[in-house]
Amino acid sequence: MMLSIPVLLISIGQGIAYCTIYQAMSKNKFSLFYIATFCVIYTISFSTISYFGSIFVFCFFYLHSYKSFKLGNKSLSWFYSIYTTLVTSLLGYIFLMFSSFILDLETEINLKVLIINAIAPIFPIVVNLLLLKFLKPNFDFLRKNTELINQIFFTTVNILLTLCCIIQYTNYWFEKYVDTNPIRGYLTLIFLGTVIALLSYLSFKIRELNNQQIQQLKDEQVKDLTTYVHHIEDLYNDIRSFRHDYQNVLISLKESINTQDVGVIEKTYQTILANEKINLQDDKFHLTKLNNLELLPIKGIVSAKVIKALQEQINVSIEVTDPITETSLDVLDYVRILSILLDNAIEAAVQTEQPTLTIAFFFNEDQTEQTIIIENTCEEPKVNIKKLFEVGYSTKGSNRGIGLATLKSIFNQYEQLTLETECDQYLFRQVITIRGEC
Numbered sequence: 001m002m003l004s005i006p007v008l009l010i011s012i013g014q015g016i017a018y019c020t021i022y023q024a025m026s027k028n029k030f031s032l033f034y035i036a037t038f039c040v041i042y043t044i045s046f047s048t049i050s051y052f053g054s055i056f057v058f059c060f061f062y063l064h065s066y067k068s069f070k071l072g073n074k075s076l077s078w079f080y081s082i083y084t085t086l087v088t089s090l091l092g093y094i095f096l097m098f099s100s101f102i103l104d105l106e107t108e109i110n111l112k113v114l115i116i117n118a119i120a121p122i123f124p125i126v127v128n129l130l131l132l133k134f135l136k137p138n139f140d141f142l143r144k145n146t147e148l149i150n151q152i153f154f155t156t157v158n159i160l161l162t163l164c165c166i167i168q169y170t171n172y173w174f175e176k177y178v179d180t181n182p183i184r185g186y187l188t189l190i191f192l193g194t195v196i197a198l199l200s201y202l203s204f205k206i207r208e209l210n211n212q213q214i215q216q217l218k219d220e221q222v223k224d225l226t227t228y229v230h231h232i233e234d235l236y237n238d239i240r241s242f243r244h245d246y247q248n249v250l251i252s253l254k255e256s257i258n259t260q261d262v263g264v265i266e267k268t269y270q271t272i273l274a275n276e277k278i279n280l281q282d283d284k285f286h287l288t289k290l291n292n293l294e295l296l297p298i299k300g301i302v303s304a305k306v307i308k309a310l311q312e313q314i315n316v317s318i319e320v321t322d323p324i325t326e327t328s329l330d331v332l333d334y335v336r337i338l339s340i341l342l343d344n345a346i347e348a349a350v351q352t353e354q355p356t357l358t359i360a361f362f363f364n365e366d367q368t369e370q371t372i373i374i375e376n377t378c379e380e381p382k383v384n385i386k387k388l389f390e391v392g393y394s395t396k397g398s399n400r401g402i403g404l405a406t407l408k409s410i411f412n413q414y415e416q417l418t419l420e421t422e423c424d425q426y427l428f429r430q431v432i433t434i435r436g437e438c
Helices: 005-026 032-068 074-099 111-119 122-135 139-144 152-177 184-259 262-276 283-290 296-311 331-349 403-411
Strands: 315-320 356-363 369-377 417-424 427-435
Touching: 005 032, 005 074, 005 122, 032 074, 032 152, 074 122, 074 152, 074 184, 122 184, 139 184, 139 403, 152 184, 184 296, 184 331, 283 296, 283 315, 296 315, 296 331, 296 356, 331 356, 331 369, 331 403, 331 427, 403 417
Parallel strands: 315 356
Antiparallel strands: 356 369, 369 427, 417 427
């Protein structure tokens, strides 16, 4: 079936509108070739199965989103796809409905008809951007916190959007093959109001969850820094005790030396100095190496995990070569990354015969790239690295592999952030690289 020029313009314009709105929601960028390919396929489907081409639209964006978000989060993929399909259709229909008051799109082709159809796709794009700007739903937060997406509120939003989409396209089918629907215009406005209400609700819930997470971070930061301060106080008391014992030892040695009897001096050393077991190399002094971590949230989380490791009788090695005063990452993301990696490292190391944990922070020569290494002993000589980052997969049992999968979703948000994972000879190593000013 040949399409008239106005209808052809509508189908191509809608294809562009679909891609633009999807990109605005998901932050997945399409190349011009990709958009052109989609528009061609959509135009063909539109000309053959009419409004049922929306099925192709939904499936296309769902599969693209599912593949792009390497975590494969079905709920988020469904939301992006159903929102794009419904909103583009609703706003496009509203524009054409109002423009029909000016001219009949089925009449003879003229310049006004071409102009109306050419600017038709701009309307849904602009209105969608205004909605997102006004309601300000923080979709970046959802992408970074995929474990929150399966909550009831998000499922409710998806179900309602899907119902609206089904009813909307059923109306299209009814008008095309049965009879005109006098309430179609009213239903469209009701669905648009429903979309706005759901976006408002979603925006509110996301802000609420974001505030809860920020407050939790603050509480954990205070707790970690309190633990750090108490540990430093213990070190200070140990040093004071050492100074006192050291003075007593020197006095005893001085008296023995005055006798000029080597046997007496040796006996004094063995009974006093050796038995005192004075040792400044004790594990508890490791925290003094965190002085260069001047970002308090980072110092707090690292010190808390180091103390936890020491309590688990893990041999800890720390190196922070340069002062770290700022970071190009969101502090919350930085803390979550370190928390997940250190928790996993401690849990794996404690299962080994000689548990060891190594933590290192350093910069390259020109201070433009920061590297963080977290290394721990593990029970297996080799680990399937690829499976580790899948949702639900864990070497410790089923339904526990959330941490590394969540970690991957955070890394996907930063172009300057990379993670290299390797396991060799019972050593599991995670290398984080932060490019740019840190």
